[in-house]
């Protein structure tokens with residue numbers, strides 16, 4: 019599961035929002051104040067997460083999407 023965070027072949031950026039950690043499209047690093055689309059097709063505004071925010075549970079829809087993208091990338095690499 020740690021390979022979701024490898025810079026080479028980055029699958030998603032993870033940011034807490036609205037009580038869940040969502041995955042963001044990996045096109046650019048998230049900056050505070052940006053509006054970004056999540057892998058679960060929501061639109062969130064990037065905040066400045068504190069330590070408590072990072073303890074939020076991972077959004078299951080984003081996680082499933084990130085896993086399927088990772089698997090697809092692994093299949094392409096073979």
Ligand SMILES: [Zn+2]
Pocket residue numbers: 039040041056057058059077078079080
């Ligand atoms: Zn999500």
